Amino acid sequence: MQKAKKYFTEGLIQLTILLSLIGVRVDIDSYLSGYYSPLIEINVGPSSAYTQTPFHNLRDTLDGYSVHPKCPELDYFFASRRLLDEVRTLGSPRFPTQLSAWLVHQVSAADQADCGPSTNNNNNSSSSSSGLQSPGDGVGDDREHLPDSGQEVYQTTHELGHGPCSAGACVFLKEASENDVKEEEEPAPITQHTHSSTLEQESLFEDITALSNPVIHHPPPIDIDQHWSNLLSLSVTDLDDLDSLVADTDITSAISQNVSLHDAMVTSAGVSGVASERGEARLVTQQGTLFRLESIGSSHSDVSPGMALGLAALPFASVCNLTGNESSHSALGGCLDEAVFDQINQLGLEGLDSMDSQLMSSFGNIAPHALEDLDSDSGLSLESSSGGPISPGSSEMSSSSSSSYCEDECGATGYSSDADLVPSKGIAGYTTAWSPFDLSESVWHDHSYSSTAFLNQPAVTLHHKGIKEEPLSDSDEPTLDERDMSRDELRARAMYIPFSVLQIVNMPVEEFLEVLDGHGFSPEQVNLLRDIRRRGKNKLAAQNCRKRKLDAITGLQEEVEMLQAQRDRLLRDKQVTAKTMGAVSQQIKQLTRDVLARLRDGSGQPLNPERFTLQCGANGRVVVQPLRRPTVTTSAGNKTDKRKKDKRQ
């Protein structure tokens, strides 16, 4: 459940990002902090979150019993938070964008039986249902309930029902709300929530199934407003904008687009690298926009929990993609501006269209001998690491020095999601579906080896060490896909290795050994597999190492600054103390002179301050003592004289 929660949290973050793009500010910090609060304190140490957690450890932690302090999910969380902050810093741009139906359906299993519209006592559901029946009245209700419920808002706009994001967003929102509800009902620690993973997953799938029905559902008899008030806090100005939007919205049309979640699920699962699903869910040529995914021949009954998780794992962009099925892709263009998605497109989704199974045949034309000598600098994109949650933030960071953060965020942990999708016992299925272009891999590319190929830019030659390596091919010009592939990928493909680099690197060692033994690989293939795995592991290790080094440098710099400040402070204190001491000394001298001036010697003359001084005894008595200026010299002279006399004697 920890994984599922992470996905839902991610979905919430992505929803927030999307809302931020249209000017709606959503504050989920409280929710996130509440969810991750036990983890934040763990992550105080430098590089604590950078160390990748081995997949087997992560598997254990994903069971929900504990969260490893070095769990890379922390990185992802912080990256998400950082991304959220960055998005917020962009302000509230008012794009000419209409975002459709952010309806929150609280669906219970019982509600699936009678999915017909009905009234509810709950504010949330009542407003949504009323919005369906009579949008105008519903809006009025919302406005009335708004001050009472705090931040309860129903965001609907004209285009929204067509918006692909709406469906996925509903899933995320709803699940998040359910989680929140459960947390309020049972204020148990996170570890307890994780134990109920199966139940929550089942409820999720039931909700998804229910969402496929365009009819508004009844919320459970739980005060959703309270949860949403905790979950979403919208500024007053945004609320006003939303009210104006809601006022003239045909919610019915918007909600009618909530269907096709199943298709979306299947599509997402196909994108997430399940080779077996590729035959069913294939990607359509993007034609300028990347948000076209089409699900073909996917039966809803085939939706498995793993696939559902795959949907949950799909981030913002993917959610937009998966909802683009069934005539909704055009609506997406109206849903959000191209300008908005241009940046999203740069996240690395350009490679989606290349995820065609025909790649295998095309690459089969590459002579193995042309690639077998390729050596290092393969430019692996292991950071994409398999199905780790893909988010705009992760790709956004790829261009900065902190790019490797996102890499680690799903680095070794990626196996938890992607490798789970890989049928460990049915690896033979990959023999015909070589899948180097996992969605995550495309999105998480942080290197310059990729992303240009899909933009039809001039060829990017693979850098190689020259001494050790040979050119890829003297005669054959590499295709766009070839250029986008790392060297290890090319080598693996040339050697007819039916596994992607990600799979090779991220699969557990037991499975890896089984692969080596059970597939009849030649020694060359085995060596290549081992090399690919070793390089991939070491690549991640190097990234972590560098991040730790940077952290150490940063920490030392901060410590230096702190020590310098402390030194300056101590120097200032010393100066102040010296001044104080000087002033006190002057006062004592003055008092001594005054006292001595009032004293008289035996002849009735005032005591000379040059010859006498005052000594304060331990008992508090003040004694006048004569000054003995040459005492030291005289005593020394006496001693020398005595020594001379002793020697003479």
Place this chain on the structure above:
DNA sequence: TGATCGTGTCATACC
């Protein structure tokens, strides 16, 4: 054009 930075890879030590 050299400097700098980011990244991948190798070699090696260590667990």
Place this chain on the structure above:
DNA sequence: CTGGTATGACACGAT
């Protein structure tokens, strides 16, 4: 012994 990790060193491309 093997697999994995950490890290210094090197090479390479990009800026």
